[in-house]
Amino acid sequence: MTETQKPAQTGIKVIVVGTGFAGLTAAIECHRKGHDVLVLEKFPELKLLGDIISFGPNSSRLFRRWPGVAEQLEPLSMRADAITLKSWKGETLFTQYWEGEDAEFGIRYDGHRGEFHEVVYNHAKEIGVNIRLNARVEDYFEDEKEAGVVLENGERITADVVIAAEGVRSKGRKIVLGFEDKPKPSGYAVYRSWFSADEIAKDPDTKFFTEGGDKHVAWLGPDVHFIAACMKKGKDFSWVCTHKDEADIEESWQLEAPLEDARKVLEGWDPIVQKILDKTPSPLIDWKLVYRDPLPTWISKGRRIALIGDSAHPFLPTSIQGASQAMEDGVTIAVCLRECGGPDKVQEAVAAFEAIRYERVKSAQKTGEQTRDIWHKADFEAAKKNPESMRLRREAWLLGFDAEKYAEDNYGRTVEVLRRTGLQDTSEARKLHMPEGKHGYLEYSTGTDHKGTDISAAAHAVNGTVIS
Numbered sequence: 296m297t298e299t300q301k302p303a304q305t306g307i308k309v310i311v312v313g314t315g316f317a318g319l320t321a322a323i324e325c326h327r328k329g330h331d332v333l334v335l336e337k338f339p340e341l342k343l344l345g346d347i348i349s350f351g352p353n354s355s356r357l358f359r360r361w362p363g364v365a366e367q368l369e370p371l372s373m374r375a376d377a378i379t380l381k382s383w384k385g386e387t388l389f390t391q392y393w394e395g396e397d398a399e400f401g402i403r404y405d406g407h408r409g410e411f412h413e414v415v416y417n418h419a420k421e422i423g424v425n426i427r428l429n430a431r432v433e434d435y436f437e438d439e440k441e442a443g444v445v446l447e448n449g450e451r452i453t454a455d456v457v458i459a460a461e462g463v464r465s466k467g468r469k470i471v472l473g474f475e476d477k478p479k480p481s482g483y484a485v486y487r488s489w490f491s492a493d494e495i496a497k498d499p500d501t502k503f504f505t506e507g508g509d510k511h512v513a514w515l516g517p518d519v520h521f522i523a524a525c526m527k528k529g530k531d532f533s534w535v536c537t538h539k540d541e542a543d544i545e546e547s548w549q550l551e552a553p554l555e556d557a558r559k560v561l562e563g564w565d566p567i568v569q570k571i572l573d574k575t576p577s578p579l580i581d582w583k584l585v586y587r588d589p590l591p592t593w594i595s596k597g598r599r600i601a602l603i604g605d606s607a608h609p610f611l612p613t614s615i616q617g618a619s620q621a622m623e624d625g626v627t628i629a630v631c632l633r634e635c636g637g638p639d640k641v642q643e644a645v646a647a648f649e650a651i652r653y654e655r656v657k658s659a660q661k662t663g664e665q666t667r668d669i670w671h672k673a674d675f676e677a678a679k680k681n682p683e684s685m686r687l688r689r690e691a692w693l694l695g696f697d698a699e700k701y702a703e704d705n706y707g708r709t710v711e712v713l714r715r716t717g718l719q720d721t722s723e724a725r726k727l728h729m730p731e732g733k734h735g736y737l738e739y740s741t742g743t744d745h746k747g748t749d750i751s752a753a754a755h756a757v758n759g760t761v762i763s
């Protein structure tokens with residue numbers, strides 16, 4: 296189907312709340328599949344917010360299905376041929392090349408969140424997705440026949456299905472869980488910065504970042520890591536630093552912190568890190584990581600409201616999968632709604648969406664735990680002897696996955712089980728979708744450390760997200 300051909304209309308009315316990557320993907324895919332979709336976003340206008348974000352091969356392949364989008368993302372993307380892992384003192388531990396992965400699974404898109412978002416948002420508008428800005432959703436409701444939202448101004452809007460894609464501070468969680476879900480401080484935060492690489496290029500000690508292609512380097516220390524990237528042919532520079540933080544505040548992308556705060560955290564680190572800090576404009580973004588208890592379900596009792604993306608499952612930054620899994624959710628729910636056959640069957644589609652996604656997302660979350668444990672608890676002497684142990688795990692079950700095709704191929708058998716077991720219980724149907732690694736069902740066991748502490752519990756605290 297070309298974008299100029301209108302898809303057959305399904306007659307299903309969908310409200311999507313939020314224009315993050317989860318919401319935009321759901322909206323674009325619902326539109327492409329013939330649903331009648333309205334998107335509601337609280338921001339009054341589009342702004343270039345954020346800094347570095349990563350889309351793995353599993354979500355990048357979805358961008359390539361949207362005419363013109365990949366072509367616009369390409370010049371904005373980092374094209375480093377490898378990531379180099381160093382100890383905080385500056386010793387090189389391991390260089391992980393991407394060539395094989397690109398050939399096997401396809402290329403990734405890593406770049407500025409605001410720039411990528413603008414491309415995808417404009418694409419949604421161009422193909423005719425109806426987006427209402429300045430529309431803050433305050434509440435959700437549903438009954439036997441429909442679901443809907445209440446806006447800040449009291450306006451009520453109804454549809455057959457509501458997709459809540461409002462990120463980590465989702466209001467949709469209340470109707471899904473039956474109680475207010477409050478985030479908790481994790482004790483960790485991330486300093487973030489994005490700036491012109493001009494000064495980096497002038498210094499003989501840092502100019503290697505800007506020469507001979509894009510560069511990606513991570514420095515690992517006890518409970519802290521610092522990752523720097525130079526992209527767009529030496530034009531833009533970005534770094535993030537995950538560190539301990541005791542402040543008890545709500546998560547926001549717009550908090551500021553003086554550069555001096557990062558200097559204190561990184562005191563005594565590799566001189567190259569110090570040089571990067573010298574060239575970094577102050578203030579930084581200080582993103583406080585919060586965590587939440589795992590959600591037992593992502594869908595409402597009436598099966599007309601679904602949480603997707605960060606609303607349902609915030610990810611550890613070290614998983615490098617949060618945005619990708621958000622996009623996979625978006626395309627999956629759009630496929631399920633098409634496969635269900637019409638407005639009177641949407642509850643089956645919503646239940647099937649959860650069943651198809653739940654175990655895969657859980658396993659993907661666990662990869663972030665694992666990497667975080669490897670990085671933050673590294674024994675550098677052991678790592679020097681076995682540098683491969685520091686490698687980021689990049690596995691076929693995760694990166695080679697085509698969420699759209701999977702949902703198309705598996706909708707029927709999922710609904711068969713749901714019809715047998717009842718739409719109120721998705722547990723049997725979830726079991727159909729356990730991701731499989733080389734040796735059968737994947738279990739990302741993180742085990743215990745030398746003191747017998749459950750490392751996975753420590754991982755929750757350090758990264759501040761939901762891992763079950």
Ligand SMILES: Cc1cc2nc3c(=O)[nH]c(=O)nc-3n(C[C@H](O)[C@H](O)[C@H](O)COP(=O)(O)OP(=O)(O)OC[C@H]3O[C@@H](n4cnc5c(N)ncnc54)[C@H](O)[C@@H]3O)c2cc1C
Nearest residue numbers: 313315316317337344345346431432461462604605618621
């Ligand atoms: C401004 C911003 C900047 C970010 N920058 C980065 C970054 O630099 N790097 C990175 O890795 N991740 C960043 N993230 C997070 C990242 O985008 C997500 O983790 C991931 O892409 C999953 O996206 P999502 O769509 O589930 O949630 P989000 O990206 O958080 O999107 C949620 C959307 O819902 C809207 N919304 C929230 N509440 C309501 C409401 N009540 N009514 C209507 N609309 C509502 C929000 O304004 C937002 O547009 C950022 C998120 C935001 C919102």
